[in-house]
Amino acid sequence: MAYDFAPLFRSAIGFDRLAQLVDTAAQNPVSPSYPPYNIEKLSDARYVLTMAVAGFGPDDIELTVQDNTLIVAGRVAENTQDREMLHRGIATRAFERRFVLADHVVVEKADMTNGLLRIAVRQIVPEALKPRRIPISSGQVMGMEDAQPAPDSVAAPAMAAQPAACGCAA
Template sequence: MSYDFAPLFRTAIGFDRLAQVMDTASRSAATPSYPPYDIAKTGNDSYALTMAVAGFGPEDIELVVQDNTLIVSGRVNDPQNEGEILHRGIARRAFERRFALAD
């Protein structure tokens, strides 16, 4: 569900910043942004999906096609024998992205 905050911009003098914040928050909550991905058209009916999934191995990624939807999910298993981690800069958080497939 999405809300249109455009009328607030015209009628609420002095509250335009609040309306912008609410509008931005509602859009970002509705659209997941992790992990980032690219979709390239490689032919008339073929596409290539590229996802940036740093810290995930092939065994951590699951691809499922269900009800005309491609579901890509990632879950990192417990790290094995990585040694002592001094800094963790790669998120490794679980994710699920859904892509509608063309008929």
């Protein structure tokens, strides 16, 4: 199932990943329910993902971040050679859960206590993406020499420090 985001893209800039996220969600309509988890918002930029992983130890769980996706996988080696199970109510089956992370979201740390895996996540907004006020001047015509280089440009300041190559006096 494909969606047409053309009307949205006419008035929005930078939402290219939205189409990818919706397509991914539409392709996987049935999400697994094991293990159960909570996502808690601690502040505007901090979150905690808590997963109930009874029967798993820290060595049985692998956390991976790849392409803005947090992958939590758990695998327990079956050791039922000497045991006869009359009832198995604690699930220790292998699992893999995927969580899509927004841009500039980093996984800070993870710990496990009392069968709960807690993963701390934080959104870090780069300085270049924070709002900044642009001063407006009046009565002056702006030419190319008045234009300021972009803050990410490294080559522009180095060229400005060199004398002009045209041979004119500065």
